[in-house]
Amino acid sequence: MLYIRKYTIPIFILTLIAMVISSCDDGRIYEKTVHIPREGRTLKLTGKINGIDKWTSDYSIVVAGFDDENKYAIISKIVSTSVGEDNNIQVIMAGISDDVTKVELCAIDRLRRRVVTFCSINSSTAEADTIRMDVGTIDVSMYHAIQTNIFTANCIGCHGESTEAAAQLHLTERASYNALVNQPSIIDGNMLRVKPNNAQESFLHLILNSNDYSHHPHVDILPAKTKTELLELIDNWIDGGAQ
Template sequence: MKVRNLFLAVGLLFGFVACDDGPVEEHYAQMSQEGRTVNLTAHVTGLDSWPSEFSLVVAGFGEKEYAIISKTVVPDSDGEASVTLSGVSMEATTVELCMINKLRKRIVSYYTVDCSGEGDVIDMQVGDVNVNMFDAVQNEVFDNHCIMCHGGSTSAAAGLYLTEGRSYEALVNVPSSRRPGSVLVEPGSSEDSFLHAVLMGDAPEDRHGHEDILSVSYMHLIMLLDEWIDNGAKK
């Protein structure tokens, strides 16, 4: 009788173990399959123009400008990049090849896919993409916030053209007409650049109050501009 009870107890023990193992394995399988997978291929140039404060990533974004999930894109010596990003939740409505800062905030986007209607696997075949830092400054700062007064029409305020193809030569190492002894952009020093002082509201010589052009919500663009200047203001 004791032997029979012993076998019964052992059988029940194995039964409990077997019943317990099933749901654990099933739960693990469900967890490992959550989210979508993004496969990105691209040929990248200009990445070496960016300082370490920024990262080129493939990332998922929802309603905000901060990446929900991201993975760094590291091209090989020929500029070829191949990245797989897994676990992209349904919260992400777009996946992008973009530059982010250390706070994971999107600075500039180079390629975007609306993934709200995509399946489990999203292919991003980007092709050739130039991520030069000055181009980002031109597009995100000058084109979006400055050229309406500085060259976007038939003339430019104070004769300062910030349109594509003219802005670099108009700014870098060009003496300021408002502050004697200063230049508009001093390569290697944003603090000594009159452009920085104007945008930060630190230039009493400025007659037009440019500090409102890039308000608090655009401070990441001030940082982009400063980092470009501090790292040599390269074209």
């Protein structure tokens, strides 16, 4: 009797474990293997793409598919920096579903949000299964993206395009970098316009995020739709060393 009592409980537990293990192998696994047919369109991008490595690690340069409403990529593929024999970069992205209406060469952030677009094709009208995108020679570096999408698009009307630049700050293509990085602010001589590695203490950051620092309100200059991403882009560029 003592013998039985001593081993009854361990044997019971062992039997239970054996039942659990065997129940995992009862053939149901086959029901889960659903055959999904390969579908969707394919994007083939080619071009001489320069400056991919000139971004901070907050971003990826990708080919990506979007719909009309959302700025989050539905599908994306990283553009690698390795070039082919003819110095061209080629990217192939398969499986583009029907809800994708635009395919782009763009920069996305860690949330897969579109930050800036370098090239875009309306894919809803493309009839063929393969969408070809030749971007030619293109500079996708971080500073060039800031220049094009922020300064040239929103600032140069007052800062450099005409004969006079507000606050003597020229934000035009070749002038902007030297006018900003390590240059003292005219409004507050104790501060730098851009202090590398420190966005919070850069006058450029302050004037775009609060109207307290200047007589001329700047917070609503950037378009509402992309403002959050563009302000983050400036901050990440400064905090990444302002290259």
